[in-house]
Amino acid sequence: MSIALQKTFSLILLIVLGLVLKRKFTQPEQHKGLKMIILDVALPAMIFVALLKIEVNPDLLILPVLALLFNILFLLISKYALPVLGIEQGTASMRTLLLLLPSLAPGLTCFPFVVSYLGEDVLAWAALADIGNKFFVLVLAYLLAISWYYKHHQLKKASTKDRVKQLLLAMLKEPINLVMISAIILLSFGINMESLPVFMSEAILMMKDMMTPLVLLFIGIAVVFKWDQLRMLAGMLLFRAGITFVISGIFVALVPMPIEAVLLAVVFPQSAVSFWPFAHMSAIRSMELSDESKKVKPTFDLELGVNLLALSMPFSTLLILGIFSSGTYFTNPYHIFLFGGIMLILSFLPKISKWISTLAMEEELGSLSQQKLNKNNSIE
Numbered sequence: 001m002s003i004a005l006q007k008t009f010s011l012i013l014l015i016v017l018g019l020v021l022k023r024k025f026t027q028p029e030q031h032k033g034l035k036m037i038i039l040d041v042a043l044p045a046m047i048f049v050a051l052l053k054i055e056v057n058p059d060l061l062i063l064p065v066l067a068l069l070f071n072i073l074f075l076l077i078s079k080y081a082l083p084v085l086g087i088e089q090g091t092a093s094m095r096t097l098l099l100l101l102p103s104l105a106p107g108l109t110c111f112p113f114v115v116s117y118l119g120e121d122v123l124a125w126a127a128l129a130d131i132g133n134k135f136f137v138l139v140l141a142y143l144l145a146i147s148w149y150y151k152h153h154q155l156k157k158a159s160t161k162d163r164v165k166q167l168l169l170a171m172l173k174e175p176i177n178l179v180m181i182s183a184i185i186l187l188s189f190g191i192n193m194e195s196l197p198v199f200m201s202e203a204i205l206m207m208k209d210m211m212t213p214l215v216l217l218f219i220g221i222a223v224v225f226k227w228d229q230l231r232m233l234a235g236m237l238l239f240r241a242g243i244t245f246v247i248s249g250i251f252v253a254l255v256p257m258p259i260e261a262v263l264l265a266v267v268f269p270q271s272a273v274s275f276w277p278f279a280h281m282s283a284i285r286s287m288e289l290s291d292e293s294k295k296v297k298p299t300f301d302l303e304l305g306v307n308l309l310a311l312s313m314p315f316s317t318l319l320i321l322g323i324f325s326s327g328t329y330f331t332n333p334y335h336i337f338l339f340g341g342i343m344l345i346l347s348f349l350p351k352i353s354k355w356i357s358t359l360a361m362e363e364e365l366g367s368l369s370q371q372k373l374n375k376n377n378s379i380e
Contacts, residue, residue, distance in 0.1 A: 011108060012314065014213055018220015025221045034221070038214050039279050044179040045207035047138070051183035052193045063125060064132030067104070070247065070269055071136035074102040077243055085239060085351060086232075092301040095148050096281065099141050099300075100308055101240050103274035104133045108212065109316040110271040114264065117324045122260050126268055137276040138176060145280040145300070149287070152299045174283065176276075215275050223310040231350075233308050237315045239347035244269040245340025253333035262331045267323050272316040278305045 025031060078101050087094050104110075106126060115123040172178065186192075193201050248266045257265065281300040288298060323330050330336055 011212070011216060012317075014216035015220040015310065015313070018217040019223070020220075021217065022221050031218075031222055034214065034218055035282055038211070038218060039282065040175045041207055042211040042214055043276070043279060044175045045204050046211040047134075047176060048179045048183050048204060049193060049208045050134070051180065052186065052191075052196075060125060060128050063129040064135070066251075067129040067132035067268070068136055069132075071102045071104070071133060071140070073247065074240075074243065078102060081239065081243075085235060085347070092298055093304055095145075095152075095299060096301045096305050097236060097308070099145060099277040099281065100273045100305060101236065103137045103141065103277050104130070104269065104271040105274040105313075106130050106133070106268055106271040108272060109313055110268055110320060113267065113320050113324055118260050118263060122264055125261070126264060129268060133274075134276075137274045138180065141277045142174070142177075142280045145277070145284055149284045149299045152297075153288075176279070219306060219310045219313075222306045229304065229307060230311070233304075233311050234315075235347045235350060236308070237312060238343050241270060241315075241319060242340045242343030242345075242347055245336050245343065249333045249336035249340060252331075252336060259328065259331050263323070266330050266336060267320045270316055270319050270323070272312040273308060275309060278302075278309060281305055 025034070075098065078098055082094060082097055083089055087097060106114075107130070111123060111126060114126050193204075196204075245266070248269055251265055252262050281302060284299055285302055330339070
């Protein structure tokens with residue numbers, strides 16, 4: 001069995017273990033405790049290590065920019081496409097999907113396959129591109145989440161200056177943001193992981209290594225699948241994959257690249273959705289529970305978010321594995337467009353079927369009304 005497949009099965013096994021442990025974690029306090037360890041310890045340590053290990057090649061600085069542009073473009077597309085797919089504007093579900101769908105988690109579902117099929121050099125490109133994605137999920141997604149929180153709870157009476165001040169204070173209270181600021185300060189003085197004292201770097205690395213298993217266990221423990229929601233999420237993921245294939249196809253058609261870079265451009269955006277926007281949503285939910293706004297409906301649907309996280313990982317894993325297993329098929333932009341078009345059609349199929357059924361019913365009712373009218377006229 002290949003290393004990539006072994007890595008995939010080990011990650012899936014941790015989610016299954018979380019499902020098995022679900023009966024042991026029945027109290028909300030237990031979920032909250034596990035979530036706090038992830039958000040306040042493991043996740044900040046992971047970000048700190050990632051930032052202090054960055055080695056930027058000036059020729060490849062375009063990669064994080066392209067990744068960030070993808071995040072923003074998909075966010076804009078989702079804003080107008082989700083209502084067509086049946087998601088109501090201004091709802092907790094809409095806000096949850098808008099934050100999660102444009103985000104990427106290549107470390108869990110993309111990097112193991114990239115290093116196995118394309119090598120360590122291409123993996124370095126992918127890691128560099130992930131810097132742009134990290135900026136989106138850590139900074140822009142947080143700004144969006146807190147802005148929606150203010151709007152949802154009608155916190156508009158404060159002046160713009162006060163709102164900016166509240167936003168900055170809220171950001172500084174987050175361990176993730178404090179870690180990012182600290183890492184940037186250290187990098188500005190030329191300090192990296194190797195420069196830190198051994199006892200400190202070892203402790204940080206141990207905390208960072210908790211991140212992946214804890215996240216996967218938490219997903220398995222917290223996931224609550226409902227059939228109607230599962231069908232909706234499958235449609236969302238098909239839509240996400242279809243749009244992503246179209247964007248990748250346009251990029252591959254316009255920019256000449258070697259085969260390895262083409263495959264990376266196709267698989268990297270197909271990574272599973274990121275846990276970090278969900279972390280922001282969880283932090284905002286904690287804010288809602290700690291003040292008067294707890295009487296108002298939540299800003300985000302955390303159940304929907306965790307279920308999307310759980311379904312996204314196997315979906316993306318199978319998709320990326322299929323792309324790599326197909327050889328050079330997906331190096332042709334026309335094949336990329338074709339596959340993206342098929343997935344988009346599948347995502348809109350329930351909506352199309354509903355439209356067709358409604359039209360058929362209206363036509364049948366119109367026909368019956370006409371027949372009744374003709375019958376009345378003949379009687380007269």
